[in-house]
Amino acid sequence: MIEFAEPAAFVAALCGLPSPDAAALSAARERQGQLTKPAGSLGRLEDIAVFMAGWQGTSRPAADRIRAAVFAGNHGVAARGVSAFPVEVTAQMVANFRAGGAAINALARSCGAELSVIAFDLERPTGDIAVEPAMSEADCLAALNAGAAVVAADTDLLFVGEMGIGNTTPAAALCAQAFGGGAAGWCGRGSGIDDGGVLRKTDAVARALALHTPQCTTPFESLRRLGGREIAAMAGAILAARMLRVPVLLDGFIACAAIAPLVAADPAFADHCLAAHCSAEGGHARLLDHFGLDPLLRLNMRLGEGTGAAVAVHLVRAALGAHNEMATFAEAAVTAAL
DSSP: OOOOOSHHHHHHHTOOOOOOOHHHHHHHHHHHHSSSSSSTTHHHHHHHHHHHHHHHHHOOOOOEEEEEEEOOOOOOOGTTSSSOTTTHHHHHHHHHHHHOSHHHHHHHHTEEEEEEEEHHHHHSOOOOOOTSSOOHHHHHHHHHHHHHTTTTTTOSSSEEEEOOOTTTHHHHHHHHHOSSTTTTTOOOTTTTTOOHHHHHHHHHHHHHHHHHHHGGSSSSHHHHHHOOHHHHHHHHHHHHHHHOOOOEEOOOOHHHHHHHHHHHTTGGGGGGHHHHHHSSHHHHHHHHHHHHHOBBBOOOOOOTTHHHHHHHHHHHHHHHHHHHHHHHHHHHHHOOOO
């Protein structure tokens, strides 16, 4: 299990990250060229299979052990009226997750993912990022390690999601700090807020950036000052997955914002990730452009929880089914095109 003993260890982990297995990539591409179809005719399904092969280190990758985690936390900035829902909904939805009644429960069952639900001290919201850091060093480190703890080395595919009323506000702040563009460029309607809510959110993010940007000198400090416990946990999980060469399906805007500081520090950080979908949240498409990722799906979803990633698991399974189960030209006694 990956564990970060101190903030410096988290930052140091970003140096020398593993790459995909070159031999497995080559073997998977060679197999694709031998299957009974015109070269490239399965489009992105072929790319997905090769991607999975490289990170799993085998020419015949699998999607048998799929792990998912939903992290939940509350945010002090929510008191500024930046969400359409009261903060009590976070705990209510956690209870729904644990009872198996939420969208992510249904979709995780549908795609065969093992789902964990981790809630962070919901009675103790983070600091209001407009006037103070979201977390202490100890809180941020604990959240990062809780995220890393959900990733096992035998995982074939990982996705993570979140629940936290108001959390598109810290997500927007993280994106603006990482990639510029100002508060207004990253603040959308989130849970369905009106124009006044968008103005309040934009003001909160602008204040947070003015206060914290000079101190956001490392990804850890960006997450600690501008993020939230569930956001840091997703970052810890996705970093641990990279360290263990576990491929990741990225969910929506907030899950992607969690790694914005890491991608800003190392543009190749998200190489082990596929963008499951592009959500309806305005900043998500822009964020994926910064990551250099083309989403697999565009379904106008904006729920979070890992739901978009759960749907995209079916595409990964289809890609691997074709890659592993199709006959080669030689096996089928079909003459290959010259």
